[in-house]
Each structure stands twice: as C-alpha cells, then as structure tokens.
Amino acid sequence: MKIAIGIDIGGTNTKTVLASEDGEALLSHTDPTPAVTEKGSDRIEDRLVANLNAILDTPAAKKVVESASEIAGIGIGIAGLIDRKNGRIIQSPNISAVNNVPLRGIFEKEFSLPVVLENDANAYAFGEKWIGAGKEFDNFIVLTLGTGLGGGLIYKGALYEGPVEVGHMTIVPSGRYCTCGSYGCLESYASGRAIVDRAVSSLEKGTDSMLAKCCEGNFYKITPEVVYETALEGDNLSREVFREVGQFLGIGIANLINILGLEAVIIGGGLIGGWDMFIDGLSREAHKRAFKLLSTDVKILKSTLTRDGGSIGAAGLLFHSIAGRSDETPS
Numbered sequence: 001m002k003i004a005i006g007i008d009i010g011g012t013n014t015k016t017v018l019a020s021e022d023g024e025a026l027l028s029h030t031d032p033t034p035a036v037t038e039k040g041s042d043r044i045e046d047r048l049v050a051n052l053n054a055i056l057d058t059p060a061a062k063k064v065v066e067s068a069s070e071i072a073g074i075g076i077g078i079a080g081l082i083d084r085k086n087g088r089i090i091q092s093p094n095i096s097a098v099n100n101v102p103l104r105g106i107f108e109k110e111f112s113l114p115v116v117l118e119n120d121a122n123a124y125a126f127g128e129k130w131i132g133a134g135k136e137f138d139n140f141i142v143l144t145l146g147t148g149l150g151g152g153l154i155y156k157g158a159l160y161e162g163p164v165e166v167g168h169m170t171i172v173p174s175g176r177y178c179t180c181g182s183y184g185c186l187e188s189y190a191s192g193r194a195i196v197d198r199a200v201s202s203l204e205k206g207t208d209s210m211l212a213k214c215c216e217g218n219f220y221k222i223t224p225e226v227v228y229e230t231a232l233e234g235d236n237l238s239r240e241v242f243r244e245v246g247q248f249l250g251i252g253i254a255n256l257i258n259i260l261g262l263e264a265v266i267i268g269g270g271l272i273g274g275w276d277m278f279i280d281g282l283s284r285e286a287h288k289r290a291f292k293l294l295s296t297d298v299k300i301l302k303s304t305l306t307r308d309g310g311s312i313g314a315a316g317l318l319f320h321s322i323a324g325r326s327d328e329t330p331s
C-alpha cells in the first residue's frame with residue numbers, strides 16, 4: 001500500500017494527513033500555521049518543513065509509514081495564486097509570508113519526494129471528485145465557505161487549473177472593502193469574516209440582539225460559530241446575517257451556473273455546519289436568477305468530505321500526478 005502526505009496550509013491552521021490510495025486519512029494532524037510576517041532567519045518555509053519533520057517523527061506516523069510500501073510524495077494546498085510551472089506561490093492574501101516562495105522545490109529537496117503544489121480550494125475540489133459528493137459528476141464547482149470563500153472547478157472530469165477566485169467576483173458595486181483590495185466582492189458578504197463583520201457592525205449601531213450579551217460584551221470575541229448558535233436560539237439579527245449569506249451565495253451561484261453550465265454545486269468548508277440556516281435562501285435565489293434551462297437540474301449539495309478534505313484532496317492530487325507521470329514513461 002502506497003501512502004501520500006497531504007498538507008493544507010490555511011490562514012489559521014495547517015492540516016497534515018497521511019492518506020491511502022483510497023483517500024483514507026490514516027493519520028491526521030492540525031497545527032497553527034506559522035505566523036511569520038517578515039522574511040529573514042525565521043522563514044515560513046523552514047518552519048513548514050520543520051513541522052512536517054516533527055510529525056513524521058511521531059510514533060503514530062512512524063507506524064503508518066512502516067506499514068506502507070512507500071511514500072509516493074507530498075501534495076500541498078495553499079490559499080493563493082499558484083505558478084504551477086515553477087511550483088511557487090505568486091500571492092497569498094492571508095499568508096503573505098509565502099508570496100514568491102518556491103515551496104515545491106524546497107519540499108522536493110528536503111524530503112527527496114515528488115511534490116505537487118496547488119491552490120487549497122482546487123485541492124478540495126479534486127478531493128470531492130476523487131472520493132466525495134462530486135464522484136458522479138464531470139462538471140461541478142466547489143465553494144469552500146470558511147474564513148474566506150474559495151472555489152475550485154472540475155471541468156470535463158478533470159481539475160481546471162485556473163485561479164477560480166469565485167470569492168472575488170463583484171456582487172455589490174461600491175460595496176464592503178475586501179482583503180484583495182477591491183470592493184463588494186462575494187467573500188465580503190458570504191464567509192466567516194463577513195458573518196462576524198456584519199453582526200458586529202449591526203451591534204455597534206445598537207441593534208438589539210442576544211449577541212450583545214455574549215462574549216462579555218466584547219464584540220471582537222464574536223465568531224461565526226457564536227452567531228450560528230444564537231441563530232439557532234432564534235436571535236433575529238443572527239438569523240438575518242445567515243439569511244444574507246444565503247442570498248449572496250445564491251446570486252454568485254446563479255452567475256456561475258449561467259457561465260459554466262454546471263451539473264452540481266458542492267459547498268464545503270468550516271462553516272458548513274450552518275447549512276440549515278442558509279441553504280433554503282441560497283437555493284431559491286440561485287434558481288430564481290439563473291437561466292431556467294441551465295439551473296433546473298443543477299444539484300446544490302453539501303460536501304461529504306471530512307474536516308481533512310483539503311489535505312486529503314492534496315494527497316489525491318499527488319497520486320494523480322504520479323499516475324500521469326508513469327503514463328508518459330515509454331514502456
């Protein structure tokens with residue numbers, strides 16, 4: 001049995017799995033992503049390498065590696081624009097320390113293994129096609145609803161190697177400021193950050209809400225999970241915040257359906273627990289706005305991947321790339 005290492009480097013946490021060829025996580029590890037703001041002796045790439053070495057050194061990892069016939073390689077997913085030719089991150093909005101870092105070559109040299117580097121939401125989308133809710137579809141988009149909003153596209157059965165920055169399509173002219181530098185991006189209305197910003201802004205204006213009493217009155221301690229919990233308890237503001245997330249996601253999805261002619265839209269990410277709070281509004285809005293002919297049969301589905309979806313998808317991409325390389329070898 002071959003295994004692959006899958007790493008999902010997020011703005012907050014880095015998840016690492018040892019995955020089997022069937023997409024099973026044999027070991028999974030979560031660590032904080034190194035917070036490095038300045039380059040110098042304390043480089044983020046060195047800390048990521050040290051982190052993986054430390055994981056591989058644990059008795060649990062050693063046991064998995066010993067039971068495997070070989071480690072096929074390392075798949076890495078990271079938020080940002082990827083230069084696939086050179087295995088480099090061009091720009092990562094939330095982890096700026098990795099900008100221009102040739103992460104693929106660094107990991108190849110350090111671990112003497114093949115490495116693939118891909119955008120995190122693309123890796124997640126690959127995971128959905130490989131072992132998730134997208135198995136039976138050839139044209140679908142995956143939206144990852146977390147701190148931000150990522151997107152990955154499976155087109156004609158394969159991963160589309162483009163930016164697919166669905167979170168940065170403009171939804172509201174002169175709308176809220178976005179971390180990308182523009183205004184009115186979908187991510188500023190439908191993401192974990194958007195949920196918190198929207199709730200805090202209403203509280204600061206004096207809107208009556210259960211949220212005002214939680215977090216000891218410190219609005220900056222409010223998280224999307226807290227908003228979800230108060231929404232479940234019937235809080236009007238919290239419910240309204242989730243209703244808006246659904247509405248804006250629905251508008252974005254209608255645009256995507258009209259442009260791409262999709263069989264399915266799969267939604268995953270850390271905020272998927274709030275599904276019941278936004279799915280009805282989302283679905284209504286998407287079907288109301290998209291061309292009937294294009295939208296009638298589109299399935300809007302919840303991701304079936306576990307919380308390790310991004311890292312497992314990255315491991316899957318590595319297996320896929322190895323298979324592609326051996327196909328090219330003349331026999």
Ligand SMILES: [Zn+2]
Nearest residue numbers: 168178180185
């Ligand atoms: Zn943006």
